Amino acid sequence: MNQQPNSYRTGPDERGHFGQFGGRYVAETLMPLILELEREYRRAKNDPAFQAQFDDLLEHYVGRPSPLYYAERLTDALRENADDGMGAQIWFKRDELNHTGAHKINNCVGQILLAMRMGKTRIIAETGAGQHGVATATVCARFGLPCVIYMGATDVARQQPNVFRMKLLGAEVIPVTSGAATLKDAMNEGLRDWVANVHDTFYIIGTAAGPHPYPELVRDFQSVIGKEARAQMLDRIDRLPDLLVAAIGGGSNAIGLFHPFLDDPDVKMLGVEAAGHGLDKQHAASLAGGSPGILHGNKTYLLQDEDGQIAEAHSISAGLDYPGIGPEHAWLKEIGRVEYTSATDEDALKAFQLLCQTEGIIPALEPSHAIAAIVERAREMPRDSIILANLCGRGDKDIFTVAEALGVQL
Amino acid sequence: MSRFDTAFSTDRPALVCFLTAGDGDTASNLDALVAGGADVIELGMPFTDPMADGPAIQAANLRSLGKGTTTRDVLLIAREFRARHPEVPLVLMGYANPMVRRGPEWFAAEAAGAGVDGVICVDIPPEEDPELGPALRDNGVALIRLATPTSDAARLPAVLEGSGGFLYYVSVAGITGKQQAALGSIQQAVDRLKAATDLPVAVGFGVRTPEQAATIARVADGVVVGSALVELVGQHGDAAPRHLQDLTRQLAEAVHTSRKVAA
Ligand SMILES: Cc1ncc(COP(=O)(O)O)c(C=O)c1O
Numbered sequence: 313m314n315q316q317p318n319s320y321r322t323g324p325d326e327r328g329h330f331g332q333f334g335g336r337y338v339a340e341t342l343m344p345l346i347l348e349l350e351r352e353y354r355r356a357k358n359d360p361a362f363q364a365q366f367d368d369l370l371e372h373y374v375g376r377p378s379p380l381y382y383a384e385r386l387t388d389a390l391r392e393n394a395d396d397g398m399g400a401q402i403w404f405k406r407d408e409l410n411h412t413g414a415h416k417i418n419n420c421v422g423q424i425l426l427a428m429r430m431g432k433t434r435i436i437a438e439t440g441a442g443q444h445g446v447a448t449a450t451v452c453a454r455f456g457l458p459c460v461i462y463m464g465a466t467d468v469a470r471q472q473p474n475v476f477r478m479k480l481l482g483a484e485v486i487p488v489t490s491g492a493a494t495l496k497d498a499m500n501e502g503l504r505d506w507v508a509n510v511h512d513t514f515y516i517i518g519t520a521a522g523p524h525p526y527p528e529l530v531r532d533f534q535s536v537i538g539k540e541a542r543a544q545m546l547d548r549i550d551r552l553p554d555l556l557v558a559a560i561g562g563g564s565n566a567i568g569l570f571h572p573f574l575d576d577p578d579v580k581m582l583g584v585e586a587a588g589h590g591l592d593k594q595h596a597a598s599l600a601g602g603s604p605g606i607l608h609g610n611k612t613y614l615l616q617d618e619d620g621q622i623a624e625a626h627s628i629s630a631g632l633d634y635p636g637i638g639p640e641h642a643w644l645k646e647i648g649r650v651e652y653t654s655a656t657d658e659d660a661l662k663a664f665q666l667l668c669q670t671e672g673i674i675p676a677l678e679p680s681h682a683i684a685a686i687v688e689r690a691r692e693m694p695r696d697s698i699i700l701a702n703l704c705g706r707g708d709k710d711i712f713t714v715a716e717a718l719g720v721q722l
Numbered sequence: 723m724s725r726f727d728t729a730f731s732t733d734r735p736a737l738v739c740f741l742t743a744g745d746g747d748t749a750s751n752l753d754a755l756v757a758g759g760a761d762v763i764e765l766g767m768p769f770t771d772p773m774a775d776g777p778a779i780q781a782a783n784l785r786s787l788g789k790g791t792t793t794r795d796v797l798l799i800a801r802e803f804r805a806r807h808p809e810v811p812l813v814l815m816g817y818a819n820p821m822v823r824r825g826p827e828w829f830a831a832e833a834a835g836a837g838v839d840g841v842i843c844v845d846i847p848p849e850e851d852p853e854l855g856p857a858l859r860d861n862g863v864a865l866i867r868l869a870t871p872t873s874d875a876a877r878l879p880a881v882l883e884g885s886g887g888f889l890y891y892v893s894v895a896g897i898t899g900k901q902q903a904a905l906g907s908i909q910q911a912v913d914r915l916k917a918a919t920d921l922p923v924a925v926g927f928g929v930r931t932p933e934q935a936a937t938i939a940r941v942a943d944g945v946v947v948g949s950a951l952v953e954l955v956g957q958h959g960d961a962a963p964r965h966l967q968d969l970t971r972q973l974a975e976a977v978h979t980s981r982k983v984a985a
Contacts, residue, residue, distance in 0.1 A: 335853075337847075338847060339844055339845055339847075339870075340868045340870045340873055340881065341870040341871075341895050343847045343849070344877060345872070490777075490780055491784075500771050504774070504776075507774065507896055508895060508897060509895075510895055605819045605822075605823065606818040606845065606853075607771060607819055608771075608773070609845070616823070618824075619792050619820055620819040620820035620823030621770045622770040622771050
C-alpha cells in the first residue's frame with residue numbers, strides 16, 4: 313500500500329486506530345479470532361477472485377450499480393423558500409433500490425464471503441430496525457448458512473414486518489430483554505454468543521463500528537456507494553458534488569459515501585445524527601451530545617454519564633437509535649474533515665413526507681434525517697451547486713411508525 | 723510481601739469470591755465472604771453493558787445501577803473494606819469505560835488510595851494496554867490479566883507482559899455463570915500457564931459448587947466463584963450475608979482441603 317501523505321483515506325493504523333479512536337477493546341477470548349479476521353481480510357482484499365465474487369454478487373444479486381438521480385421537484389420545492397439565485401440541486405444515490413431495501417446488504421455480502429473463506433459455518437448478527445437483520449438473513453439463505461439474529465425486544469415489537477421477513481428467510485430471531493431491550497443490548501447479546509462460539513461462528517456486524525478490523529472492512533464494503541456515485545457524477549455532469557449528506561446511526565452508509573471523496577478538497581461532507589426529541593432531551597446524537605469512551609470493542613463518542621455508564625438513545629428511527637458511532641466518524645469530526653449536524657424526529661417526519669410528495673419516493677426514516685438537513689442547507693447554497701445525499705433505505709418498513717406518529721389508524 | 727503473596731501461599735489453594743458493588747448491603751455481604759473464609763475479594767464495578775457476563779451478574783449490575791451506585795460509591799466500598807480487613811487482597815473487576823472515564827490516572831490513583839491491590843478489566847486486551855496498564859503499574863496496582871482457552875502459545879507472552887497479582891484463567895470460552903469446563907482441559911491449561919509465569923493461576927467461570935471448586939483447586943492456585951454468590955444476593959436481599967457466609971464456608975473448606983483429599 314502506498315502511504316500517501318496528507319491523505320484522509322489511509323486509516324486505520326496497524327493497531328486499528330483512527331487517531332485516538334477505534335482499537336480492539338474486546339475480551340481476551342475474542343482477541344485471537346479478531347486477529348485472524350484481520351489477517352484473512354488482508355488476504356481477501358488482495359485476492360482478485362474475492363473481489364470478483366463480491367462485485368458479481370453486488371451486480372446480479374443486489375442490483376448494483378444503484379442509480380444516481382437528480383431530484384428535480386424536490387430541488388424546485390426547496391428553491392421556493394430560498395433567496396434569488398439560491399437553492400442547490402439535490403441528487404440522490406438510490407441505495408434504497410438495492411435488494412432488501414437498504415445499503416446494509418452491501419456489507420453483508422462482503423462479510424459472508426469472508427466468513428466462508430474462514431471456514432465459519434454459523435452466522436450471528438445484531439439488528440435494530442431489522443434492516444441489517446434482514447440483509448444478514450438474506451445472505452445466509454443465499455449461501456445456506458444457519459443464522460441467528462439478536463434483536464432488542466422493544467425493536468421486535470416496533471418492527472414486526474422485518475421480524476417476519478427474517479423468519480421467512482430462515483433466520484432464528486432472538487428477542488433480547490436485557491437492558492433497555494434495543495440495539496445496544498442486542499449487540500451485547502451478539503458478543504455474548506460470539507465468545508461462547510468462537511470456533512464456528514462469524515459475527516456480521518451491521519455498521520462501521522466494533523473492534524478493528526470491522527470499522528475498516530465495513531467501510532470498504534460500503535465504499536461501493538461512494539465509488540459508484542463519484543464515477544456517475546463525473547460521467548453525467550463532469551463534476552463532483554459540493555456537499556455530500558448522509559444519515560448516521562453507526563455510520564456505515566455515511567462512511568461508504570464519504571470515503572471515496574475524502575481526498576477531494578472541494579467536496580464538503582455533512583453527517584446527520586438523530587436528535588430524537590431534541591438535543592436537550594432524549595436523542596441518539598453521540599457526536600453532538602456525547603464524549604469519547606469505550607464500548608462494543610471500540611473507542612468512540614458515546615452517550616454516557618459522568619461515571620461512564622451508557623445512556624439510552626432515542627430516535628423515531630430504529631436504525632439510528634444507538635448511543636455510539638463508528639470510530640472513523642469520531643476521528644473525521646475531531647480533525648474537522650466532515651461536519652456533523654442532527655435532525656429531530658419531527659424534522660425527519662416532515663422530510664419523509666416531503667420526499668413522498670415531491671419525488672414519489674417513500675424513504676426510510678434514517679435517510680429522512682439526511683433529507684431534513686438538506687432542507688436547511690440547500691437554500692444557503694447557490695443554484696449551480698450540487699448536494700448529493702445517500703438515500704440509503706426505503707420506507708416500507710417504517711409506514712406503521714409513521715402512521716402512528718401522524719395519528720393515523722391503519 | 724504483597725497481600726497476594728500471602729493469599730496464594732504455595733501449600734494452600736485460595737478461594738476468590740466475586741460480588742457486584744452496590745448490589746444489596748455490600749459491606750455486610752463482603753464481611754460475610756471474609757468470615758466464611760474467602761482469601762481474595764473481587765469487587766465488581768457495575769456497568770450498563772456487561773458484555774462478558776451471564777444473566778446472574780447482568781441482573782446484579784442492573785440492581786446496583788438501579789439504586790444509583792456511582793464510581794465514587796464503589797471506591798468508598800473498597801476503602802471501607804480495606805479499613806475493616808487490612809490483610810485481605812481486594813480486586814476491582816469491571817469494564818473499561820467506567821475505569822477510564824475520568825482518565826486512567828485518576829482511576830489508578832483512586833484505586834490505590836482506596837487500598838485496592840489489583841484491577842481486572844474485561845475489555846482491555848494487551849493490545850490496548852496503554853489505555854490503563856501504565857497508570858495502574860505507576861500507582862502500584864496490579865493489572866490482573868485474563869487468559870482463556872483461546873489464548874494460544876503465541877499470545878501468552880503478550881498476555882503476561884505487564885500483568886501482576888495473579889493470572890485469571892477463564893476456563894470456558896463464554897460468559898460468566900454458564901458452562902463448566904472438563905477438569906482435564908483445565909489441568910492442561912493451568913500447567914501450560916504455570917510453565918510460562920511465576921504468577922499464581924486462579925481459575926474461574928462456571929464454578930458454582932464446593933465439589934467443582936475442590937476439583938479445580940487440586941490443579942490450580944486459586945478458584946474464583948461469582949455467579950453463585952451473586953445469585954444469593956439477588957434471592958435474599960438484606961438477608962444475604964447469612965447465606966453468603968454459609969456457601970463461602972463450604973467452598974473454602976472444599977478448596978482449602980482439596981489437595982489433602984486428592985493425596
Ligand atoms: C436504511 C438505514 N439507513 C441507515 C441506518 C443506520 O446505519 P448506518 O449509520 O450504519 O448506515 C440503518 C440501520 O439500520 C438503516 O436501516
